[in-house]
Amino acid sequence: MTALSVNLNKIAVLRNSRGGQMPGVLHAGRTCLDAGAHGLTVHPRPDARHIRSDDVHVLARLCSERGAEFNIEGNPFAPPRDGYPGLLALCEATRPAQVTLVPDGDGQLTSDHGFDFVRDGGSLAPLIAAFKALGCRVSVFVDVGDPDVTMASALGADRVELFTGPFAEAFASGDASxxxxxxxxxxxxxxxxxxxxxxxxxxxxxxxxxxxxxxxDVQEVSIGHALIGEALYAGLDATVRAYRRIVDMSVTA
Incomplete structure (x- = not known):
């Protein structure tokens, strides 16, 4: 069975663009779970451009109350700064079911590449161990076609997350084979x-x-940008339910 985790970053982008608490990430998270999402994903960045540290705590409590999976994405190498205690500290405080390690920098508009395990493996291994010591399942972001993808296992990771951006581009162009x-x-x-x-x-x-x-055997898909965009037209509840129908179809396909 493929689980659907809804990424709420774009809800926070809209809220932050105006200030205040509208639209609310907690309300959105409840709506997604009520509509059948298996879990919620957030990607707090050090510059707090969307999800903030306080959002992480609120959504962690929601997922705990609902028995839903909470997945926190982030760069394990990014140092703490004002308003951002660091990825490890956030996970220590909230104990997500899964942490997804992503090698993104402040200047990136969005995550756009996986780890270089040959270059970063020595630094990643102790961090993966630290996250697992908190009880988190650890997934690492990888490029499709990475010849070193199996190294993630030797470093202690439990899962890899395939970066599907190139696939989506190929599909949109008409030939994704x-x-x-x-x-x-x-x-x-x-x-x-x-x-x-x-x-x-x-x-x-x-x-x-x-x-x-x-x-x-894809265990989980994390979807945010497209889902929230589609929800502007169809509504958040209806859109999450539509995605659930798709992932549920994969069980019987």
Whole structure:
């Protein structure tokens, strides 16, 4: 079964653009869970451009109350600063079910590449151990086609999250066959090394079916930008329910 985790970053972007508390991430989180989302994802960045540290605490409590999975994404190498205690400190305070490590910098508009395990492996290993000591499942963001994806297992990770941006671009252009084959191959190599597979970035209702039908045993998809954009037209409840129908179809496909 593929779990659906809704990323709430874009709700926070709208709120922060005006100030105040509208739209509310807590209200959005409740709506998503009520509509059938298996969990919630946030990606607090050091510059607090969207999700803030206080949001992380509020949503962690919500997921705990609902028995839903809470997934915190972030760069484990980013140092603390005013208003951002650091990813490890946030996870220590909120104990998410999963932490997804992503190598993004302040200047990136969005996450757009996976880790270089040859370069970063020595630094990642003790951090992965620290997150796991908190009881968090650890997933690491990887590029499809990465020849070193199996190294994530040796570093102690439990899962990898496939960066699906290139697949989404290929699908939009009309031919995703090569991208799908590469994603399936990367997933199988990761799974053979004992890693479970998640996926995320630019997945939407038009391309998600093809992805789940062709990439084996995807445990979780994390979807935010497209889902929130579609919800502007159809409503948040209806949109989450539509995604649930898609991920549920993958069980019987």
């Amino acid at each position: 090569v991208a799908l084959s590469a994603a399936a191959d990367t997933a199988r190599r990761a799974q053979a090394a004992g890693l479970a597979v998640n996926a995320g970035h630019d997945l939407d209702q038009s391309n998600l079916v093809a992805f789940l039908l062709n990439v084996p």
